[in-house]
Amino acid sequence: MKILVIEDEQALLESILDYFKGDGNICEHASDFSAAVEKISLYSYDCILLDLGLPGGEGLDILTRLKELKKNDGVLIISARHSLDDRLAGLDLGADDYLVKPFHLSELKSRVTAIVRRKNFNGENQIQFQEIKADLGAMKVEIRGQVVPLTRKEFELLVYFLSNKNKVVSKNAMAEHLWGDEMDMSDDFDFIYTHVKNLRKKLIEAGAGDYLRSVYGIGYKFTDQ
Amino acid sequence: MKLATNYNRVNIVTSTVVLICTGIVYYLFIHSILTDKLDKDLVVEEDEIQQYVATYHKLPLPASFINQQVAYSVFDPSQPERELRYTSYIDPKDKDEEPGRSLFTTVKVGEVTYRVVITKSRVEAEDLVRVILLITLGVSLLLLTALLLINRFFFNRLWKPFYSILQKMKSFEVTRMTGIREESTSIDEFIELNASVNAMAERVHRDYRELKSFTDNASHEMMTPLAVINSKLDSLLQTEEFTLRQGELLQDIYQATGRLSRLHQSLLLLAKIENNLIPDIQQIDMAVLASSKLRQFQELFEKDDLQITADIDKLEVRMSKYLADILLNNLISNAVRHNIKGGSIEVSLKGTMLTVSNTGNAEKLESNSFDRFAKSSHSEGMGLGLAITRQICNLYHFDLGYAYHDNRHFFSINFSSVS
Numbered sequence: 001m002k003i004l005v006i007e008d009e010q011a012l013l014e015s016i017l018d019y020f021k022g023d024g025n026i027c028e029h030a031s032d033f034s035a036a037v038e039k040i041s042l043y044s045y046d047c048i049l050l051d052l053g054l055p056g057g058e059g060l061d062i063l064t065r066l067k068e069l070k071k072n073d074g075v076l077i078i079s080a081r082h083s084l085d086d087r088l089a090g091l092d093l094g095a096d097d098y099l100v101k102p103f104h105l106s107e108l109k110s111r112v113t114a115i116v117r118r119k120n121f122n123g124e125n126q127i128q129f130q131e132i133k134a135d136l137g138a139m140k141v142e143i144r145g146q147v148v149p150l151t152r153k154e155f156e157l158l159v160y161f162l163s164n165k166n167k168v169v170s171k172n173a174m175a176e177h178l179w180g181d182e183m184d185m186s187d188d189f190d191f192i193y194t195h196v197k198n199l200r201k202k203l204i205e206a207g208a209g210d211y212l213r214s215v216y217g218i219g220y221k222f223t224d225q
Numbered sequence: 226m227k228l229a230t231n232y233n234r235v236n237i238v239t240s241t242v243v244l245i246c247t248g249i250v251y252y253l254f255i256h257s258i259l260t261d262k263l264d265k266d267l268v269v270e271e272d273e274i275q276q277y278v279a280t281y282h283k284l285p286l287p288a289s290f291i292n293q294q295v296a297y298s299v300f301d302p303s304q305p306e307r308e309l310r311y312t313s314y315i316d317p318k319d320k321d322e323e324p325g326r327s328l329f330t331t332v333k334v335g336e337v338t339y340r341v342v343i344t345k346s347r348v349e350a351e352d353l354v355r356v357i358l359l360i361t362l363g364v365s366l367l368l369l370t371a372l373l374l375i376n377r378f379f380f381n382r383l384w385k386p387f388y389s390i391l392q393k394m395k396s397f398e399v400t401r402m403t404g405i406r407e408e409s410t411s412i413d414e415f416i417e418l419n420a421s422v423n424a425m426a427e428r429v430h431r432d433y434r435e436l437k438s439f440t441d442n443a444s445h446e447m448m449t450p451l452a453v454i455n456s457k458l459d460s461l462l463q464t465e466e467f468t469l470r471q472g473e474l475l476q477d478i479y480q481a482t483g484r485l486s487r488l489h490q491s492l493l494l495l496a497k498i499e500n501n502l503i504p505d506i507q508q509i510d511m512a513v514l515a516s517s518k519l520r521q522f523q524e525l526f527e528k529d530d531l532q533i534t535a536d537i538d539k540l541e542v543r544m545s546k547y548l549a550d551i552l553l554n555n556l557i558s559n560a561v562r563h564n565i566k567g568g569s570i571e572v573s574l575k576g577t578m579l580t581v582s583n584t585g586n587a588e589k590l591e592s593n594s595f596d597r598f599a600k601s602s603h604s605e606g607m608g609l610g611l612a613i614t615r616q617i618c619n620l621y622h623f624d625l626g627y628a629y630h631d632n633r634h635f636f637s638i639n640f641s642s643v644s
Binding site: 009011012015016018019080100101102103104105106167168170171172173176179180190191194195215216217218219 | 471480
C-alpha cells in the first residue's frame with residue numbers, strides 16, 4: 001500500500017516509516033503544512049497519516065483540501081490532543097479514524113490496514129496469510145475451507161497479528177487494543193497469555209502452521225519466516 | 226415584585242392622590258369665586274335700596290325679581306346689624322326650595338330702623354360648580370385609565386428586550402461558542418445592557434478558549450516525547466532477539482511509559498472536568514453500559530477468581546458518554562484491584578442507585594481516599610481513580626457514598642439529582 005506520513009516530530013516520523021517499510025509498502029512523508037499540501041495535490045495515497053499539530057498550518061485544513069481536490073484517500077488522524085471536539089471535527093471532515101498519542105506502532109499499523117482494506121473493499125473484505133483466510137465482514141476464519149471456531153477476542157487478536165505480521169507486538173499493545181486504554185488495568189497481562197495460547201492451539205488443531213512466537217516475555221510475533 | 230408593578234403602584238397611588246387634591250382645591254376655589262360674585266351683586270342691591278331710601282325717605286316695594294327677593298321687617302336689636310349667610314331661596318313660581326345667599330342689613334327710614342333681607346338663588350352657581358366638578362372627575366378617571374393601560378401594554382412592550390436579554394443570559398453556555406445575539410431596541414439603557422452582556426460573553430468565550438488551548442497544548446507538548454519513546458520502544462523490539470533480562474527491562478519501560486501516559490491523561494481529564502470542558506452530554510442507558518463493562522472486565526475477574534453478582538435495573542441518566550464510561554471503569558477496576566484472590570464483587574443498579582461492593586482488605590478506607598494521589602501502601606494504581614470519580618459526581622451533582630460493613634467495601638452513586 002502507498003502511504004503518506006504527515007508528521008513534524010522527526011523521531012516519531014522515522015519510527016513510523018521504519019515500521020511500515022517492507023511488505024511491498026511505499027511510504028512518503030511530509031514534515032510541514034506546505035509540503036503536505038503539495039504531496040496530496042500531486043499524488044494519491046491509500047492512506048494518509050495526519051498529525052494535527054503541524055508547523056505552518058492547521059492539520060484539519062489538509063482534510064478540507066483533500067475534499068476540495070475530490071480525493072478519496074484514507075485518512076488517519078494522529079494527534080496528541082485528546083479532545084472530543086477535535087475528534088468529532090476530524091471525523092466530520094472525512095477522516096476515517098483518530099488515534100491519540102502516544103500509541104503503539106502495531107496499533108497504528110492495524111488501523112491503517114483496516115482503513116486501506118475498507119477503501120479497497122471490492123466485495124471481499126478478507127485477509128489471506130498462507131493457508132489462513134480471515135473474513136472480516138463475517139468475522140470468520142477458514143483454514144483450507146474449514147471454519148475455525150474462534151471467540152470474538154481470539155478473532156480480533158488474529159486480525160491484529162495479521163496486520164502486524166513479521167513484527168513483534170508487545171503485550172501492552174495487545175491489551176490496549178483488545179480492552180481499550182481507558183481500562184486502567186493492573187500491570188500484569190497473564191490473561192493475554194491465555195488468549196494467545198488458545199488461539200495458537202485452535203489454529204494448529206485446524207491444520208495451520210505454527211506461526212506464533214513468544215518473544216522473551218515482552219510480546220509475540222506472527223511470522224512465517 | 227416586578228419593576229413595572231412596583232412602579233405602577235407608586236405611579237397610580239400618587240396620581241390618584243394628586244387628582245383628588247386638585248379636585249378639592251378646584252372645587253373650593255370656584256365655589257369661593259362664585260360666592261364672591263353673588264356677594265357683590267347683593268351689595269349692589271343693598272346700595273340701590275340705601276339710595277332709594279335716602280332720596281324718597283321710604284322703603285322701596287319689596288319686589289321680587291328673577292332669582293332675587295327683598296323682604297323688610299322691623300329691626301330686632303338682638304340680631305347682628307349686617308351679615309352674609311347661606312340660606313334657602315323659595316322660587317315664587319313653583320315654590321321649590323333652592324339654595325340661596327342672603328345679605329342681612331339695616332336701613333333707617335326716619336326714626337324706625339328696618340331690617341332688610343336680600344336673597345339670591347345659588348342654583349346657577351351650584352350648577353356651574355357641579356358641571357366643572359364632573360368634568361374634572363371625568364378627566365381624572367380618563368387619565369387614570371390611560372395610565373393603567375399604558376403600564377399594562379406599553380410597559381410590557383418596552384421591557385421586552387430586557388426580558389429577552391435575560392432569557393439569553395440564562396441559557397448561555399460557555400461550552401457552546403454562540404454569542405448573545407443583538408436585541409433590536411431603541412432604548413439606550415437596553416442597548417448598553419446588551420452591549421455589556423455581549424462583551425462579557427465574548428470575554429468568557431475568550432478565557433474559555435485560552436484555557437482549552439492551554440490544556441490542549443500542555444497535553445500535546447508532553448504527549449509528543451512520550452509518543453517518541455513508545456514508538457522507539459516498538460522499533461527497538463523489531464531489531465533483534467533479546468535475552469530474557471533485556472526483555473524484562475523493555476517490559477518495565479513499556480509499563481512505565483504506559484503509566485505515565487495514563488497518569489497524564491487522568492490529570493488532564495480532572496482539569497477538564499473541573500472546568501466543565503466535556504460537552505457531549507446525552508441520554509445514557511446505565512443498564513446497557515454497566516452490563517457491557519462487566520463483559521469487558523471478564524478476563525480480569527477470571528484472573529483473580531472473582532465471583533460476580535449483577536442485579537441491574539433500567540436507568541437512564543443524562544451525562545457525558547465519555548465520563549459515564551470512566552465512572553464505571555473506575556468503580557469496577559477499583560473493585561478488582563483492591564480485591565482478594567477468590568473474592569467477590571456485587572454490582573447493583575436499583576432505582577437511581579448504583580452500588581459496587583467488593584471484598585477486600587479488612588479495614589475501612591480513610592476519608593482522604595477521594596483526594597488526588599491518595600492511595601494505600603499496597604495499591605498498584607495511581608490514586609487518581611477515586612478523585613476522578615468524585616469530580617465527575619460533583620460535576621453532575623450525583624451523590625457519591627462510601628461505606629464499609631460485613632467485610633465489604635461499598636461505593637454507591639445516587640443519580641437521582643438529574644433523572
